[in-house]
Amino acid sequence: xxxxxxxxxxxxxxxxxxxxxxxxxxxxxxxxxxxxxxxxxxxxxxxxxxxxxxxxxxxxxxxxxxxxxxxxxxxxxxxxxxxxxxxxxxxxxxxxxxxxxxxxxxxxxxxxxxxxxxxxxxxxxxxxxxxxxxxxxxxxxxxxxxxxxxxxxxxxxxxxxxxxxxxxxxxxxxxxxxxxxxxxxxxxxxxxxxxxxxxxxxxxxxxxxxxxxxxxxxxxxxxxxxxxxxxxxxxxxxxxxxxxxxxxxxxxxxxxxxxxxxxxxxxxxxxxxxxxxxxxxxxxxxxxxxxxxxxxxxxxxxxxxxxxxxxxxxxxxxxxxxxxxxxxxxxxxxxxxxxxxxxxxxxxxxxxxxxxxxxxxxxxxxxxxxxxxxxxxxxxxxxxxxxxxxxxxxxxxxxxxxxxxxxxxxxxxxxxxxxxxxxxxxxxxxxxxxxxxxxxxxxxxxxxxxxxxxxxxxxxxxxxxxxxxxxxxxxxxxxxxxxxxxxxxxxxxxxxxxxxxxxxxxxxxxxxxxxxxxxxxxxxxxxxxxxxxxxxxxxxxxxxxxxxxxxxxxxxxxxxxxxxxxxxxxxxxxxxxxxxxxxxxxxxxxxxxxxxxxxxxxxxxxxxxxxxxxxxxxxxxxxxxxxxxxxxxxxxxxxxxxxxxxxxxxxxxxxxxxxxxxxxxxxxxx
Numbered sequence: 001x002x003x004x005x006x007x008x009x010x011x012x013x014x015x016x017x018x019x020x021x022x023x024x025x026x027x028x029x030x031x032x033x034x035x036x037x038x039x040x041x042x043x044x045x046x047x048x049x050x051x052x053x054x055x056x057x058x059x060x061x062x063x064x065x066x067x068x069x070x071x072x073x074x075x076x077x078x079x080x081x082x083x084x085x086x087x088x089x090x091x092x093x094x095x096x097x098x099x100x101x102x103x104x105x106x107x108x109x110x111x112x113x114x115x116x117x118x119x120x121x122x123x124x125x126x127x128x129x130x131x132x133x134x135x136x137x138x139x140x141x142x143x144x145x146x147x148x149x150x151x152x153x154x155x156x157x158x159x160x161x162x163x164x165x166x167x168x169x170x171x172x173x174x175x176x177x178x179x180x181x182x183x184x185x186x187x188x189x190x191x192x193x194x195x196x197x198x199x200x201x202x203x204x205x206x207x208x209x210x211x212x213x214x215x216x217x218x219x220x221x222x223x224x225x226x227x228x229x230x231x232x233x234x235x236x237x238x239x240x241x242x243x244x245x246x247x248x249x250x251x252x253x254x255x256x257x258x259x260x261x262x263x264x265x266x267x268x269x270x271x272x273x274x275x276x277x278x279x280x281x282x283x284x285x286x287x288x289x290x291x292x293x294x295x296x297x298x299x300x301x302x303x304x305x306x307x308x309x310x311x312x313x314x315x316x317x318x319x320x321x322x323x324x325x326x327x328x329x330x331x332x333x334x335x336x337x338x339x340x341x342x343x344x345x346x347x348x349x350x351x352x353x354x355x356x357x358x359x360x361x362x363x364x365x366x367x368x369x370x371x372x373x374x375x376x377x378x379x380x381x382x383x384x385x386x387x388x389x390x391x392x393x394x395x396x397x398x399x400x401x402x403x404x405x406x407x408x409x410x411x412x413x414x415x416x417x418x419x420x421x422x423x424x425x426x427x428x429x430x431x432x433x434x435x436x437x438x439x440x441x442x443x444x445x446x447x448x449x450x451x452x453x454x455x456x457x458x459x460x461x462x463x464x465x466x467x468x469x470x471x472x473x474x475x476x477x478x479x480x481x482x483x484x485x486x487x488x489x490x491x492x493x494x495x496x497x498x499x500x501x502x503x504x505x506x507x508x509x510x511x512x513x514x515x516x517x518x519x520x521x522x523x524x525x526x527x528x529x530x531x532x533x534x535x536x537x538x539x540x541x542x543x544x545x546x547x548x549x550x551x552x553x554x555x556x557x558x559x560x561x562x563x564x565x566x567x568x569x570x571x572x573x574x575x576x577x578x579x580x581x582x583x584x585x586x587x588x589x590x591x592x593x594x595x596x597x598x599x600x601x602x603x604x605x606x607x608x609x610x611x612x613x614x615x616x617x618x619x620x621x622x623x624x625x626x627x628x629x630x631x632x633x634x635x636x637x638x639x640x641x642x643x644x645x646x647x648x649x650x651x652x653x654x655x656x657x658x659x660x661x662x663x664x665x666x667x668x669x670x
Contacts, residue, residue, distance in 0.1 A: 026077065026078045027078070029067075029071075029075060029078040029079070029082070030077075030078040030079070030081045030082040030085075031082065032082070033063065033064060033067055033078065033079050033082030033083065033086070034081075034082035034083070034085050034086040035086070036060075036063045036086075037060045037063050037064060037082060037083055037086035037087070037090075038060075038086040038089055038090050040058075040059040040060035040062075040063055040181075040185075041058070041060040041086060041087065041090035041091075042090055042093075043059070043267070043271075044056070044057055044058050044059065044060065044177070044181075044267075056173075056177055056267070056270070056288050056291070056292070057177050057180055057181060057263070057267045057291075057292075057295070058177040058178045058180070058181040059181040059184065059185045059263075059264075059267075060083075060086070060087075060090075060108070060181060061108065061111060061112065061146070061177075061178040061179075061181035061182050061185070061186075062181040062182045062183070062184060062185020062186040062187075062188075062189065063185055063186075063189065064079050064082075064083045064108065064109070064111075064112035065111070065112045065115045065116060065142070065145070065182045065186045066182075066185060066186035066187070066188065066189025066190055067079050067189055068112055068113065068115075068116035069115075069116050069119050069120075069127055069186060069189075069190055070127075070189055070190050070192075070193035070194075071193070072120070072125050073120065073125075076113060076116075079109075079112060080109040080112070080113060083105070083108050083109045083112060084105040084106065084108070084109050085105075087101065087104055087105035087108050087109075088101050088102065088105050091104055091105075097160065099156075099160055100156055100157075100160040100161060103152070103153070103156035103160070104153060104156065106152070107149040107150075107152050107153045107156070108149070110148075110149055110152075111145045111146060111148070111149035111178060112145070114144070114145040114148055114149070115141045115142055115144070115145035115146075115182060115186075118140075118141040118144060118145065119137065119138065119141050122137060122141075123137055127190065128190065128191075128194050128252070129187050129190060129191065129252040129256065129303060129306065129307060129310075130251075130252055130306075130307060130310035130311065130314065131307055131310070131311055132304065132307040132308060132311065134307065135300075135303045135304060135307045138182075138183070138186065138187065138303075139183060139300070142178075142179045142182035142183055142186075143175070143179055145178075145182070146174065146175045146178040146179045146182065147175055149174070149178065150171045150174035150175045150178070151171065153170075153171075153174050154167050154170045154171040154174065157170050158170075176292055180263070180292060180295055180296060180299075183296065183299050183300075184259050184260055184263040184295060184299045185260060185263075187252070187256035187259065187299075187303060188253070188256040188257055188259075188260045190256075191251070191252055191253025191254075191256045191257070192253060194251075194253065195251070195253050200250070200251055200253075204249070204250055204251070207249060207250065208246065208249075208250040208251075208254035208257075211242060211245055211246050211249075211250070211254065211258075212246070212254060212257050212258060212261065214242060215239060215242045215243075215246070215258050215261060215262070216261045216265070218238065218239060218242065219239060219261060219262050219265045220265060222238060222239070223265050223266060223269045223274065224269070224274055239258075239262065239298065240301070242258070243255065243258055243298070243301060243302050243305060244305060246258055246302075246306070247302065247305035247306040247308075247309045248305075248309050251306075251310070252303070252306035252307065252310055254306075255302040255303060255305065255306035256302070256303070256306075258298075258302050259298055259299040259302045259303065262294075262295070262298045262299075263295045263298070263299065266291050266294055266295055267291070267295075269291075270287055270288065270291045334355075334356055334434060334435035335356070335432050335433065335434045335435075336349050336350050336352055336353050336356040336357060336432070336433050337349065337350040337430075337431075337432055337433075338350075338416075338429075338430070338431060338432075338433060339428060339429070339430045340367050340428060340429045340430075341427075341428050342367070342426050342427060342428055342429070343427065345366045345367045345368060346364065346365075346366060346367075347365045347366055347367055347370060348365075349365060353365070356433070356435050357402070357404060357433070358404035358405050358406050358408070359405065360405075371383070373402055373403050373404070373405075374400055374401070374402060374403075375400060375401035375402065375403060375409070377401070378400035378401050379400075381398070381400070382398055382400050385398045386398075386416075386429070389418040389426065389429075391420045391424050394417050394418040394419070394420070395415070395416070395417050395418075396415070396416055396417075396418075397413070397414070397415045397416075398413075398414050399411065399412070399413045399414075399436070400412055400414070410435060410437040411435070411436045411437045411439075411440040412433050412434065412435060412436065413433070413434045413436045414431060414432070414433045414434075415431050415432055416429050416430060416431025416432075417429070417430055417431060445548070449547070449548050449549075457582070457583060531560035531561045531562075531567075532558075532560055532561065532562050532567040532570060532571060532594070533553075533555045533558065533560050533594065535567075535571060536553055536571065536574055536592060536594070537553045539571070539574070539575060539578070540553050540574075540578070540590075540592055543578045543582065544590075546582075547581070547582045549581070549582075549587060549588065549589065549590055550588075550589055550590070551578075551589075551590045551591075551592060552589070552590070552591045552592070553592045553593075554591070554592070554593040554594070555593070555594040555595070556593070556594070556595040556596070557595070557596055558594045558595060558596055558601055559596075562601065562657070563657065565635060566601060566635065566655050566657065569631045569632060569634075569635055569637070569653075569655055570594075570601065570603045570653060570655060572628075572631055573603060573605075573628045573631065573632065573639070573651065573653045574592060574603060574605055576628050577605035577628075577651040578590070578592075578605065580649075581605075581607045581609060581649075584609075584610070584612075586609045586610045587607035587608050587609030587610075587648065588608060588609075589607070589608050590605065590606070590607045591604075591605075591606045591607075592604070592605050592606075593606075597654060598654070599656055599657060599658065600637070600654050600655055600656040600657055601654070601655055601657065602652065602653070602654045603651075603652070603653045603654075603655075604650065604651070604652050605650070605651040606648065606649075606650045606651075607648050607649055607650075608648040609648050609649065610645070610646065610648075611643045611644050611645050611646055611647050611648050611649050612643050612645065612649070613643075613644075613645055614641070614642075614643055614644075628651070628653070632653050632654075632655060635655050635656070636656055637653060637654050637655035637656060638653070638654045639651075639652070639653045639654075640652045640653075
């Protein structure tokens with residue numbers, strides 16, 4: 001039967017089997033239940049009450065009811081058929097006639113169906129005895145089911161056997177024997193079904209088996225003892241320590257096994273006249289009543305103890321799981337919980353105190369020791385807030401710096417609530433402490449970047465103003481000189497005079513370009529002395545320090561020095577692009593690259609800042625793209641600006657190394 005029960009239990013969560021397999025399983029279950037029911041019934045028929053002939057103890061009722069409760073409604077027909085057939089065979093091999101045997105078979109089957117239906121109706125299909133209300137529910141369902149079947153069985157006795165006992169006595173004997181059978185055997189079947197679903201650990205299995213063996217031996221000795229001077233109940237009370245041990249240490253199935261062993265031993269003793277329950281000096285009714293009372297007392301005690309301890313284990317498991325989840329949440333959020341007892345100055349923290357505050361978990365933390373690690377500049381404010389709590393204003397929130405035992409400084413945000421006694425005196429503080437160091441650093445870094453941006457803008461504006469003044473003044477003067485030199489070149493007819501005036505004009509133009517370079521912050525000789533690459537690195541390093549933005553400069557096989565006009569143009573574009581990054585981009589990284597491409601040099605300035613909508617580029621003259629285009633086009637180059645909101649900006653400029661103009665291509669976009 002246990003093998004068939006294992007197959008039924010393991011098959012429940014799987015896919016629906018084929019009709020043929022379902023029939024085979026149902027027939028196998030019916031046969032297994034029938035055999036178990038028949039054996040239990042034959043044992044019970046050895047001891048019948050006089051003069052009505054009702055069995056004193058009917059464990060077969062627990063077999064059918066337990067299987068139905070464990071397997072659910074899918075097992076109704078196999079269990080009912082097995083119960084009916086087993087009852088017919090057991091009664092016909094005894095002193096019953098066909099009609100009474102058939103009536104009792106229907107009563108036994110209906111009793112099991114009604115009891116199982118009540119359990120499923122009020123407790124669901126996954127019924128177990130790990131809760132006290134389930135234990136009480138099983139007892140109530142057993143009483144209701146046996147009471148209903150007892151009415152029909154009593155009528156059958158009266159009509160088919162005509163017993164001398166009254167109908168009430170017959171009904172009472174039926175209810176008592178069947179109810180005891182359900183209460184003592186059904187829990188064992190239900191527990192075995194659960195053990196097949198979720199086997200107990202090896203250690204628990206060994207411990208429970210040893211305890212059951214010890215209980216069986218002690219029960220045999222107690223039952224075999226003579227009645228004097230103990231009576232009946234005092235020896236049975238010796239079983240209580242073992243029942244308590246099983247209930248506290250093992251699952252309810254072991255307590256169910258203990259109740260079954262005690263019940264079976266007592267029935268065996270009263271059937272074969274052993275010990276107190278076989279004392280011929282006592283009337284049979286008294287012995288039967290004592291046996292039934294003992295069985296019921298042991299079973300109820302075992303089940304209640306097992307349920308209470310099981311509920312306690314469940315609550316402990318829930319608390320541990322909740323505590324684990326809380327600790328995970330606190331660790332993930334860099335938060336530690338605390339409780340400070342003002343009277344003892346002792347402080348308790350959550351398990352992640354070492355992770356957040358750096359304290360040794362084994363170290364005793366006091367309020368005073370915690371206060372000494374608050375930053376000296378924040379300590380007075382912290383103490384004032386904590387001391388300022390009152391019964392009408394018990395909450396506080398404070399942000400402060402904290403020095404860990406390893407010397408690292410961090411920022412903490414603490415929210416707490418005070419508890420007061422009846423006289424309004426502060427008793428304890430409870431709350432949460434959160435590590436906000438990264439957030440503070442980010443805020444300070446952002447503030448520093450904004451300040452740097454404002455300083456850069458102010459410096460650029462001042463430098464631009466001075467450069468414009470210098471540019472306007474010097475350029476005008478140089479332009480006049482260039483015009484006059486041009487006129488002088490035309491007037492002087494000699495070749496030497498013309499060459500001299502031509503050199504003067506070229507020098508003035510070069511000087512004008514140098515003035516433009518000065519207006520951009522470039523020393524006239526830097527490009528010639530250092531070359532474009534080193535000059536760009538110097539400019540990018542200066543910009544990175546002022547804007548707190550890392551700038552990466554790369555050059556791939558670029559000839560250096562470049563022609564002065566080309567180098568000056570690319571430098572101005574790079575400088576203008578960096579200026580736009582500092583003013584508008586809000587970037588955290590910039591990359592500047594140079595490479596040879598298609599007979600020229602390509603400059604790329606990429607940032608990962610806010611970007612902008614290219615359709616609105618014309619509406620933002622402050623970006624300076626128009627001036628950059630003008631510089632590139634003067635050298636027959638190309639310029640592209642790629643950007644999108646939230647995706648940064650890329651400035652691509654290409655300038656040819658020779659004067660001839662090439663066909664438009666993807667050079668600037670490459």
